[in-house]
Amino acid sequence: MTKGCTYTVITLTVGNNSYAPVIYEFGLYLISSPDAPTIASVTPGNKQATVSFNAPVNDGGRTITSYTVTASPGNITRTGTSSPIAVTGLTNGISYTFTVTATNEIGTSHPSAASNPVTPMPDPAYTASAAVNDAAPIAGMDTTVTLTVYNSDGGIDATFDGTRNVTLSGYAQAPDGSYGGFNDPYHFPSFGHL
Structure with missing residues (x-):
């Protein structure tokens, strides 16, 4: 069976020496963890960076409840419910890349493609x-x-x-x-x- 398709099932009921078809229609809709978000931009600041991203088209059939941004190196994470998310606690002068995941009640997506590197700097x-x-x-x-x-x-x-x-x-x-x-x-x- 294919996700998103509608199927028809015909059964026969027997009674009083007669046959009567009964038709059932149902749709098959699978739920899963969401697809990965896509990063739109990263803006560096003083010991931080602000990551803007687009929500995935496929939410897995369930509402996305949170997004998590991870900075590398350091695996520093910050979580929010929408874009953008500010990642604080970075070190000025160090180059970082970022990934984003999306989470619904089923699970967490694969990470997005890594962003272009940015370097936080003092004001x-x-x-x-x-x-x-x-x-x-x-x-x-x-x-x-x-x-x-x-x-x-x-x-x-x-x-x-x-x-x-x-x-x-x-x-x-x-x-x-x-x-x-x-x-x-x-x-x-x-x-x-x-």
Whole structure:
């Protein structure tokens, strides 16, 4: 018999010296573990990677309840109910490939084909420079400081949202009422890494 086909069975009942056909129709539908998912993309991050994948067309006749992503080397696994799944706990600078399995109530699929290798890396370093709008700012008085944030490649970060931590260095407290240029002994802070 072939999965997915409908079969007809004819039987004869005997009674009162007569024969009456009885027709039964049934379908044959096998249930099994699902087919393997397919990986769509892998995006590396800081000590992690996010794996996006497509569910298998054949779920084995039962609802898929979970997916498991495995990173190699290390056999680090993370499980979720849908795509994407973030795999944390990776080591920056190490190249990883990933596979995905799907699980239903019958069992677990074979692993997907391995992804292309990706390498997690630290978040880019940011630097910043500050400029005051007043030519001769006076200590104790409000002044405006314009902060320009740069990516690690030296380009201006136009998406800076102002929530990163800032390390201040190279400044001193000036007496109230004193004034000077930006780089005078009493000056506004220069900014290190963000």
